[in-house]
Amino acid sequence: MIARLQQFMTINWLLTIVGWFWWAWAHEYRLAAVLGTVFLATLHAGVLGLELLLQYFVSRHDAVPPASVRALLKAWAAECITGLRVFCLRQPFQHEAEPDYLPPPSGRRGVLLVHGLVCNRGVWSPWLRVLREHGVPVLAPSFEPPFGLIESWVPGVDAAVRRLYAATGEPVLIVAHSLGGLAVRAWLRGGGDASLVARVITIASPHRGTWLARFGTTPNARQLQLGSPWLKNLARDEAAAPHGLPMHCFFSDCDNVVFPPSVATLPGAENRLLRGWAHVDLLEAAELLDAVLQHAGAAPDGSVASRRAVPPMAR
Structure with missing residues (x-):
């Protein structure tokens, strides 16, 4: 179910980006075409950024020493890439690419x-x-x-x-x-x-x-x-x-x-x-x-x- 849902979301997201750029460019809204495409393509980055901003303020009084702003920014950049790889590729389209592995019993823990x-x-x-x-x-x-x-x-x-x-x-x-x-x-x-x-x-x-x-x-x-x-x-x-x-x-x-x-x-x-x-x-x-x-x-x-x-x- 998750694979089908994420296939649907990924395909529609890409079609929306391409569709917006084609429509705006065809109607000579060149700046809007570029800015709108960038906005749509980076929506996930904005959501992740908001989550980490909330994390920064909520975690200030936690028992665990808070992360620095620099560390949060690095984590945000890495998660933007990893998130795309996981939610737009591995899970929707490649979830069966790597099989389970059950070799003959060898005394090794699974x-x-x-x-x-x-x-x-x-x-x-x-x-x-x-x-x-x-x-x-x-x-x-x-x-x-x-x-x-x-x-x-x-x-x-x-x-x-x-x-x-x-x-x-x-x-x-x-x-x-x-x-x-x-x-x-x-x-x-x-x-x-x-x-x-x-x-x-x-x-x-x-x-x-x-x-x-x-x-x-x-x-x-x-x-x-x-x-x-x-x-x-x-x-x-x-x-x-x-x-x-x-x-x-x-x-x-x-x-x-x-x-x-x-x-x-x-x-x-x-x-x-x-x-x-x-x-x-x-x-x-x-x-x-x-x-x-x-x-x-x-x-x-x-x-x-x-x-x-x-x-x-x-x-």
């Missing part, structure tokens, strides 16, 4: 990749390629419905965990981006078998909600509002019946979607701050993939070579 809101498996394309090259079994399902309640993804998470465990015979390493981290927590809260899982790594997941969700109208966006009843109930249930799995939470001080930054952390988890990355661009951080390869047994310790990374935060 990795389950769980995407976030308004995404599909295409967001993981570079990861799928690298993990396959390292011989790591990997599954990256597309979870639906995209705009329903978070717990509607629980059956899909359960099926993927069991499929990967059955294929490898080893506990699964779950890596979840954004809303995907909450879907995994909902699965564990709802009776998910923690014995099938080795550990969980979340990336920019709004564990305590996000300020930006106040503008959302979908069921899952309402669940992501800061201090929502759903999030409070989730935390209460986890405290009453802890799953005991090691949790690692990677997050950024330049996240344009999940902010203020500390909402992406969890008590008792290894919370690691990677400075200078926007929400989707964070998946490009080399330290993240290095950490996954290490936990999957495919890379030696000390191989981390990430740009803009900092040591783990205190628990």
Whole structure:
């Protein structure tokens, strides 16, 4: 569904740009043709800029030291490019380009990749390629419905965990981006078998909600509002019946979607701050993939070579 929706949006966006330029130029509105084309072609950059501007003001009093204006501008420029690559190419047109990889059992742990809101498996394309090259079994399902309640993804998470465990015979390493981290927590809260899982790594997941969700109208966006009843109930249930799995939470001080930054952390988890990355661009951080390869047994310790990374935060 997300692929079809983004195909429609991308094609119509391009047709609108071309159509406006052709019409204005044909009617000799030359300046309007150029300015209108630039405006339409950079709409996404304006939206991202507004998000980071809100992030700057909202995060000033957060427990995490705020990012500099220069860092935010760099994150904005990177996200403008990454956003186009992900939402206008990988997800709508190339989401099946990189296949899952389930080789014969070799004693190697498998990795389950769980995407976030308004995404599909295409967001993981570079990861799928690298993990396959390292011989790591990997599954990256597309979870639906995209705009329903978070717990509607629980059956899909359960099926993927069991499929990967059955294929490898080893506990699964779950890596979840954004809303995907909450879907995994909902699965564990709802009776998910923690014995099938080795550990969980979340990336920019709004564990305590996000300020930006106040503008959302979908069921899952309402669940992501800061201090929502759903999030409070989730935390209460986890405290009453802890799953005991090691949790690692990677997050950024330049996240344009999940902010203020500390909402992406969890008590008792290894919370690691990677400075200078926007929400989707964070998946490009080399330290993240290095950490996954290490936990999957495919890379030696000390191989981390990430740009803009900092040591783990205190628990």
